[in-house]
Amino acid sequence: MRACVVGLGAVGGLIAARIAAGGRAVSALARGATLEAVRANGLRLISEGRETVAQVNAHDSARALGVQDVVIVSVKTTSLAQVARSIGPLLGPDTVVVSAMNGIPWWFFTGLGERWRDTRLTACDADGAIGRAIAPSRVVGCVVHLAASCPQPGVVSHGFGSRLIVGEPGGAKSARLDAVAGLLRAGGFEVEASGSIEREVWLKLWGNMTMNPMSALTGATGDLLLDDPLARGFMSEAMLEASRIGHEIGIEVDMTPQQRHAVTRKLGALRTSMLQDVEAGRPLELDALVGAVSELGRVTGVATPVIDGLLGMTRVFARVRGLYPPA
Numbered sequence: 001m002r003a004c005v006v007g008l009g010a011v012g013g014l015i016a017a018r019i020a021a022g023g024r025a026v027s028a029l030a031r032g033a034t035l036e037a038v039r040a041n042g043l044r045l046i047s048e049g050r051e052t053v054a055q056v057n058a059h060d061s062a063r064a065l066g067v068q069d070v071v072i073v074s075v076k077t078t079s080l081a082q083v084a085r086s087i088g089p090l091l092g093p094d095t096v097v098v099s100a101m102n103g104i105p106w107w108f109f110t111g112l113g114e115r116w117r118d119t120r121l122t123a124c125d126a127d128g129a130i131g132r133a134i135a136p137s138r139v140v141g142c143v144v145h146l147a148a149s150c151p152q153p154g155v156v157s158h159g160f161g162s163r164l165i166v167g168e169p170g171g172a173k174s175a176r177l178d179a180v181a182g183l184l185r186a187g188g189f190e191v192e193a194s195g196s197i198e199r200e201v202w203l204k205l206w207g208n209m210t211m212n213p214m215s216a217l218t219g220a221t222g223d224l225l226l227d228d229p230l231a232r233g234f235m236s237e238a239m240l241e242a243s244r245i246g247h248e249i250g251i252e253v254d255m256t257p258q259q260r261h262a263v264t265r266k267l268g269a270l271r272t273s274m275l276q277d278v279e280a281g282r283p284l285e286l287d288a289l290v291g292a293v294s295e296l297g298r299v300t301g302v303a304t305p306v307i308d309g310l311l312g313m314t315r316v317f318a319r320v321r322g323l324y325p326p327a
Contacts, residue, residue, distance in 0.1 A: 003027070003183060004068040004090055006083055008034050008043065008058070010148040010273075011100060012074030013156035017045040018187030020054035027057040027065050029083075029090070035060050037154025047158035067092035070180060072142075073134075074100040076277075077288035081126075084133035096176045097134050098166070100142040102273065103205060103288025104296070107136035111170030111198055112249055119299065123291035140180050141197035142166050143204050147267075149276060163190045167197025202251045206242055207260050209289050209307070210235035212274035213314040216284060222270030226261050236261070238306040242293055248300035277323070284318045286311070 004027045005016040012028075019026045020043070030038060035058055042053035059065050068090050075083055080101070091097070099105050109119040125131055146161030164184055168177050171194075181191045194200050214225050214235060225231045236257035243253045264270065277284055290311045297304035318324035 002068045003070045004065055006073045007075035010150045011144055014148045014158055016056050017043050017054040020056055022186040024186055029062055030058045031060045033153035044155045062086055062089040068095055070096050072098040077101055077103055077285045078283040084130045096140055097138045098140050098142050098180055100144055102285055104292040106130045107139045107169055110136040121292050121295050123287040123295050140166055140177055143200040165192045165194050165200045167194035171195040199251050202246055209293050210238050212272045212289055213310055215272040215275040216278045217314055217317055222264055223268055226265045238310055241304045241307050244302045245296055245300050284323050286314055286324055
């Protein structure tokens with residue numbers, strides 16, 4: 001199986017390194033300092049206090065890598081439009097694209113039934129170019145439940161967790177889903193095949209859409225935010241708004257915000273991906289994590305004053321620092 005990972009950041013780098021360590025050949029589409037580091041030193045993985053070096057065929061040209069059987073896209077959503085413009089040479093007639101990113105993805109509505117099938121959110125795919133370049137029919141969704149960081153180009157530090165949930169949009173079983181699951185299991189991941197990958201996406205987003213921007217705004221880790229009753233209450237109100245949106249699109253959330261907070265609190269001093277991006281001066285994934293939920297509220301007719309306020313505050317915060325496009 002010809003497998004290529006697009007993006008050697010924290011999650012993409014971990015997936016590529018694990019696949020290589022499992023004895024499978026893997027290539028990667030990378031650029032800049034990351035490409036230079038991997039070519040010079042291999043892809044370095046630090047996990048449980050040990051460092052291993054994975055040999056990955058990294059290149060900055062999709063044409064040089066050629067058509068793949070599986071392409072795992074794991075980039076920041078802020079880079080996805082650029083990836084969509086360059087990914088074409090990796091895709092043959094039967095290439096499967098595994099979407100392993102945060103937020104609401106461009107393919108999210110294709111499996112939610114006839115009413116929502118043609119829905120496209122501007123926050124996720126402004127002009128439809130991503131959907132045209134990477135057709136939803138190619139996609140196997142992947143929800144990532146683990147913690148990793150990228151302390152320097154070409155180096156991935158694995159914190160905890162190794163759970164990946166994969167599924168076909170709409171919930172069908174398929175040979176290609178089995179093949180993707182097998183590839184990831186060979187890399188040592190705990191892989192679960194879901195009959196409703198859209199629900200898994202929504203449940204993860206349900207917590208991320210508040211914890212990420214709140215940590216960016218305050219500079220606080222997850223434990224500090226959840227231990228403050230006013231901050232926790234604000235996040236709970238936003239989550240209740242999102243629950244009402246989920247009901248409208250047919251995805252019920254079967255826990256309370258308080259129950260979700262209890263799960264997150266067990267993670268301790270969690271440094272969210274958005275907090276890490278602020279500290280590193282990287283663009284914030286605000287559209288996919290918060291803007292998309294706000295927009296979906298308007299589409300479904302659900303009022304979202306708390307989510308909208310959180311979006312506005314974080315957007316101004318990011319614009320002042322050059323981490324979000326100007327108005």
